[in-house]
Amino acid sequence: MIGKVNDGFFTRAILPHTGAAAGEVIVGPKMGVDAGIVRLGEQYMAIAEDPIFPGPTTSPEDFGWITVHIGASDVAVMGIKPQFMTYSLLLPPGTSEDYIGRLVKSISENARELGISIVGGHTGFYDAVNIPIIGGITVWGIGRDYVTPAGAKEGDLLIITKGAAIEASGILAQEFGDELLAAGLSKKQLERAKRRFWEITVVRDAEIAMAAGGVHAMHDATEGGLARGLWEVAEASGVGLRVERKKVPLPQDIQAVCEHFKLDPIQVISEGTLIIACEPAKAEAIIQDL
Numbered sequence: 586m587i588g589k590v591n592d593g594f595f596t597r598a599i600l601p602h603t604g605a606a607a608g609e610v611i612v613g614p615k616m617g618v619d620a621g622i623v624r625l626g627e628q629y630m631a632i633a634e635d636p637i638f639p640g641p642t643t644s645p646e647d648f649g650w651i652t653v654h655i656g657a658s659d660v661a662v663m664g665i666k667p668q669f670m671t672y673s674l675l676l677p678p679g680t681s682e683d684y685i686g687r688l689v690k691s692i693s694e695n696a697r698e699l700g701i702s703i704v705g706g707h708t709g710f711y712d713a714v715n716i717p718i719i720g721g722i723t724v725w726g727i728g729r730d731y732v733t734p735a736g737a738k739e740g741d742l743l744i745i746t747k748g749a750a751i752e753a754s755g756i757l758a759q760e761f762g763d764e765l766l767a768a769g770l771s772k773k774q775l776e777r778a779k780r781r782f783w784e785i786t787v788v789r790d791a792e793i794a795m796a797a798g799g800v801h802a803m804h805d806a807t808e809g810g811l812a813r814g815l816w817e818v819a820e821a822s823g824v825g826l827r828v829e830r831k832k833v834p835l836p837q838d839i840q841a842v843c844e845h846f847k848l849d850p851i852q853v854i855s856e857g858t859l860i861i862a863c864e865p866a867k868a869e870a871i872i873q874d875l
Contacts, residue, residue: 592659593765595616598658607623611624612747617820618735619658619804620663629729630725630727631663631726633659634721635659637651637718641760648691648695649690652695653699654695655786656722658856661791662732663732663803663805666726666728667725667788671723672719675720676710703744707720732801735821741802745811745834746858751858752807753810753842753848753854755781758842762775764845774841776790777836784857786856794859802821806855808847809852834852839858
């Protein structure tokens with residue numbers, strides 16, 4: 586098995602073991618819910634944790650970008666602005682100071698751009714580590730209101746941003762550009778697919794949707810892709826969803842990459858695709874603002 590543990594194991598072996606009970610925990614661990622919510626007086630804190638791994642050819646600058654944006658996205662989908670973070674940088678012995686310096690600088694610059702303060706962390710060399718990884722990035726923010734993937738209601742409309750397979754197509758285009766060109770993709774398609782890498786974020790999309798109002802639930806489509814993300818919203822909310830596949834946005838560059846690698850676009854990892862369940866009356870305004 587690669588990726589998240591399955592639902593049965595999570596429910597059986599992890600969910601019963603969450604430490605001490607606390608009345609301040611409003612939203613705790615749950616399959617398909619991106620972050621926890623803790624009540625702090627009259628406000629709420631959203632807090633999320635993620636490991637981050639680079640691709641074989643990912644530069645330290647790009648690694649820093651995805652570290653911050655993937656971590657921040659899990660807080661943003663709760664309707665709260667990401668404000669603070671820590672991260673644990675685990676390195677194989679012999680990693681150059683140049684690489685480390687470039688990565689740390691990139692993380693700082695991208696956090697600053699999103700208004701996130703880095704308040705702690707850990708950096709070290711370990712024999713058990715084969716490539717530089719973020720063992721965990723913790724991001725949190727405080728706000729007066731929040732949403733969760735469990736808030737979808739009967740009659741809501743679904744909005745899907747950017748399209749399906751954003752993360753998969755962006756990473757594959759970055760890593761296998763020559764192969765895709767040889768298979769018949771045009772240079773224009775390849776360059777567009779490569780730029781999908783910098784769409785692996787839902788921070789701005791979530792902020793825009795919340796500002797427009799009428800949002801009941803948000804969720805980013807990560808492992809398992811759009812199909813899994815939609816299922817998680819339905820499962821968490823206790824509602825059914827009707828989705829017309831032909832209406833799911835599928836840009837030509839993404840379709841071409843997925844066809845080459847024989848991937849179903851709605852089932853491959855798609856960080857950057859934001860699922861929004863909202864009041865019908867607000868849907869058009871949200872779409873226009875996005």
